[in-house]
Amino acid sequence: MYLQIIEQIRERVAVGDWRRGAEIPSIRQLAVALRVSVITIKRAYFELEREGVIVTHHGKPSRVADVPNVEKIRDDDLDQHLERALHIGALLGLTPDELAARLGRIRLKKEDKA
Amino acid sequence: MNGSAVSLAGVGKDYKHFTLDDISFELPQGSIMGFIGANGAGKSTTIRIVMGLIHQDRGAVRVLDNPMPAGQVAAKREIGYVSDDMRLYASETIAWHMSFIASIFPSWDADYARELVRRFDLTPEQRIKGLSHGQRVKAALLLVLARRPRLLVLDEPTTGLDPIARQEVLGALIEVLADERRTVLFSSQNTMDVEQISDRITFIDRGRIVASDDKENYLDRWRRVRLELPEGAVLTQIPGMLDVRGSGRLNVATIPDFGETTLPLLQATGATVLAIEPMTLEEIFLSTVKNRREGLLV
Numbered sequence: 001m002y003l004q005i006i007e008q009i010r011e012r013v014a015v016g017d018w019r020r021g022a023e024i025p026s027i028r029q030l031a032v033a034l035r036v037s038v039i040t041i042k043r044a045y046f047e048l049e050r051e052g053v054i055v056t057h058h059g060k061p062s063r064v065a066d067v068p069n070v071e072k073i074r075d076d077d078l079d080q081h082l083e084r085a086l087h088i089g090a091l092l093g094l095t096p097d098e099l100a101a102r103l104g105r106i107r108l109k110k111e112d113k114a
Numbered sequence: 115m116n117g118s119a120v121s122l123a124g125v126g127k128d129y130k131h132f133t134l135d136d137i138s139f140e141l142p143q144g145s146i147m148g149f150i151g152a153n154g155a156g157k158s159t160t161i162r163i164v165m166g167l168i169h170q171d172r173g174a175v176r177v178l179d180n181p182m183p184a185g186q187v188a189a190k191r192e193i194g195y196v197s198d199d200m201r202l203y204a205s206e207t208i209a210w211h212m213s214f215i216a217s218i219f220p221s222w223d224a225d226y227a228r229e230l231v232r233r234f235d236l237t238p239e240q241r242i243k244g245l246s247h248g249q250r251v252k253a254a255l256l257l258v259l260a261r262r263p264r265l266l267v268l269d270e271p272t273t274g275l276d277p278i279a280r281q282e283v284l285g286a287l288i289e290v291l292a293d294e295r296r297t298v299l300f301s302s303q304n305t306m307d308v309e310q311i312s313d314r315i316t317f318i319d320r321g322r323i324v325a326s327d328d329k330e331n332y333l334d335r336w337r338r339v340r341l342e343l344p345e346g347a348v349l350t351q352i353p354g355m356l357d358v359r360g361s362g363r364l365n366v367a368t369i370p371d372f373g374e375t376t377l378p379l380l381q382a383t384g385a386t387v388l389a390i391e392p393m394t395l396e397e398i399f400l401s402t403v404k405n406r407r408e409g410l411l412v
Contacts (some may be wrong), residue, residue, distance in 0.1 A: 001307070002330060032292045035285050037146060041240040045329045 001036060005044040014070045015052055024054060030049045118176070118213055119143045119265050119297035122162055125173030127159060132158050134321045142313065142369055144294040146287065148308030148329075149301035151318035157301040158197070160318065164299065165195055175336050178265055188210075194258030195271035195332065196251075202242045208253050209238035212260070227260035235277065244397040258288060266290060268300040272307045288340045315395070317402055324406045329395075331396050336383040336393045336401070337372035341365045341385040350383040352376075356405050368393075368401055 010020045024030075027045060031038045037084045045062060052069035056062040089099045122139040127134040132157045141147045150266040151157045162168040164177060164184045166186030173183040180189040202211055206348075208231070231238055234252040245253065255271060266287070272280050285303050288311050303309050308315055311331065316326040343349055352357075357368040365385070369376060372390070376383075380387055393401075405411035 001333065003192055028292050028294060032289050035281075035288050035310065037288070037311050037313045037329060039145070039328055039330055 002040045002043040002047070005034070005036070005040060006047055007050055008052060010070060010073060013064055018064050020064055021066050024064060026061065035065050059090070066085065117142055119178060120147075120299060121158075121176045122164070124176045125160075125163060125175060127168065127171050128164065131196050132156070132159075132321060133161075137163075137318075137323055139323060139326045141297060141299055143297050144379070145293065145313035146291060146298040146300070146311055147314040147316060149299065149316050149334050150303070150305055150308055151301070151397075152303070152403075155318045156321040156340065157271055157318055159321075161197070161267060161299070161301060163225070165193070166190070170291060173232070183230050192264040193267055194261055194263035194265070195267045196254045196258055196271060198273075200254060202250070202254060202257075204243040205241060205242050207239055208236055208245075208256075211237065211242075211257055212254070217255050221261050223260050223262055227256060230256045230259060230286065234279075240390055241300045251275060252279060252283065253285065255283060259290070261328050262296075264296055266296070266298045266300070268298070270301050270303065272302055272304055275359050280307065286313055294348035305394070305399055309395040312382075317399055319406065321402045324411075325402050332395065333392060335371050335373075336398045337369050337376075337395075338391045338393055339369060339372075339380065340388040340391070341367060341380065342388055348382055349385060352379045352383065356410060357401060364388075370401070 009018070011092070018024055025033065026037055026042045031041045034041070045054060045056055047055050051073055052065055052067075053073070054062055055065050084097065085099060088095070118140045121139075123138050125137040129205055132154070137156075137160055139147075145234050149157050149160070150259050153185035159168060163175060164182065166177075166189065166307060169183050177185075177189045180186070182189065206214075212227055216224065216227075221312070228382055230236075232251075235254070236253060236257060239248075242253070243251065251271060251274070255268070258266065268287075271287075275283060281376055284307060287300070290298055290345060312329050314327065315329050315332060317324045341349065341360075341364070345363065347363075349358055349360075349365050349367070354371050355369055357366075359366050367380075377387065377390075402411065
């Protein structure tokens with residue numbers, strides 16, 4: 001469950017809903033607002049701090065980091081998806097080149113629709 | 115205050131056909147504990163011991179720093195308790211009950227009570243006998259919530275509620291925790307309710323605690339692993355692996371303590387790991403109970 005919360009918060013920071021350096025809700029406030037347990041939010045904040053998205057200080061309000069590391073996180077996220085694609089591709093007997101061609105076809109299809 | 119709102123150590127109670135034994139857990143102040151168990155597992159007995167309504171045969175119980183049952187008068191002033199066997203006066207209205215409770219408990223918060231009436235969609239002028247089950251539960255809960263007790267003890271507050279009423283009740287419980295000095299202990303048969311709002315979760319089965327831990331620890335550690343074996347091979351057991359199912363080359367194993375060393379151990383058996391999947395609290399509960407009953411999990 002905390003993974004969903006982390007994803008939501010990353011999004012908010014990425015789109016600027018939660019601005020750089022701005023104060024963010026306390027763990028308890030956010031738990032009440034999202035109707036999830038305190039420990040879930042605690043866990044999410046802990047991970048987000050480790051990723052450099054937010055900064056927490058004991059006894060002081062938590063804040064969005066001055067330079068939130070959102071791009072690096074997106075980068076890692078993309079790598080994970082690509083690794084997964086490679087893995088499935090290998091199971092299907094596809095070479096990386098064939099996979100790349102397939103990605104191209106998917107993009108064209110999407111552009112056609114748009 | 116030692117940091118624990120409720121603490122049980124080695125608590126037991128013997129009945130002719132049921133024994134509650136070796137019940138120990140700590141509930142830190144400011145958190146919510148969900149108590150999960152099947153019918154007859156011992157949830158209500160444990161809750162009644164916490165409340166001093168039943169006296170344990172052995173073991174120590176402390177509630178808000180009072181030894182129970184000896185200190186129950188002092189403890190109960192600060193506990194709000196709701197269970198199915200608590201009856202409201204059928205011929206009186208919700209409003210009558212509200213002023214009755216307000217006259218007994220100086221901590222009664224009339225503004226909060228009015229807000230709960232609105233949020234729970236109740237009509238104060240309505241008599242108890244005309245209420246549905248869900249309205250009755252919400253009325254009983256309102257009467258304890260508006261006292262703002264330091265500890266809420268709720269025996270299956272969501273059983274029999276429709277989805278809307280359930281979310282109203284769960285929302286009100288979470289809100290209690292906005293104040294970090296307040297604590298909630300509740301039992302449920304519904305693992306989804308418990309998964310949503312609990313900080314700590316205790317599984318109880320056949321009169322014993324089978325697990326008690328932080329919620330995220332359960333969800334973090336339990337994994338289901340899909341494996342592919344080489345032709346003709348049989349999956350080798352690795353430490354902690356449970357419930358291996360499957361036929362032929364595809365197998366599914368449940369691992370209660372998945373860690374960094376698990377993956378290399380699995381790969382060393384010659385199996386290819388196809389997927390590592392998280393499990394829901396319901397699956398974790400069922401697997402814990404099943405394996406404890408079969409003596410595979412200690």
